[in-house]
Amino acid sequence: MDKALSVRYKSEVQTYQRIERKLSEKLAPAVLEVINESSMHSVPPGSETHFKVIVVSEAFEGRTLVERHRLVYEALGDELRSGLHALAITSRTPREWEQNAAVAKSPPCLGGSKSG
Numbered sequence: 001m002d003k004a005l006s007v008r009y010k011s012e013v014q015t016y017q018r019i020e021r022k023l024s025e026k027l028a029p030a031v032l033e034v035i036n037e038s039s040m041h042s043v044p045p046g047s048e049t050h051f052k053v054i055v056v057s058e059a060f061e062g063r064t065l066v067e068r069h070r071l072v073y074e075a076l077g078d079e080l081r082s083g084l085h086a087l088a089i090t091s092r093t094p095r096e097w098e099q100n101a102a103v104a105k106s107p108p109c110l111g112g113s114k115s116g
């Protein structure tokens with residue numbers, strides 16, 4: 001994608017949509033959930049800076065947790081370099097998901113004005 005088209009695409013498509021598209025293309029997930037958790041943090045309303053992703057994919061089979069997260073980070077490199085500040089990742093294989101579909105609740109924000 002050329003740079004001018006890339007800039008226009010980023011301004012017209014919301015971050016969560018780009019995350020969904022890129023993870024879908026790279027990992028062909030059986031389950032994909034993208035949650036914007038920015039409102040839980042000290043950022044302006046409507047921000048798209050803090051996300052949680054739940055990705056269930058055969059691509060994770062035989063890989064360590066670090067390797068799984070690297071695959072996610074590789075897919076989202078542009079977003080991480082341009083405003084995506086935090087990314088919580090749950091990465092499982094379909095078999096692991098069948099055995100345990102529980103996802104940890106995100107902790108409350110303690111940074112910025114919310115640190116007390």
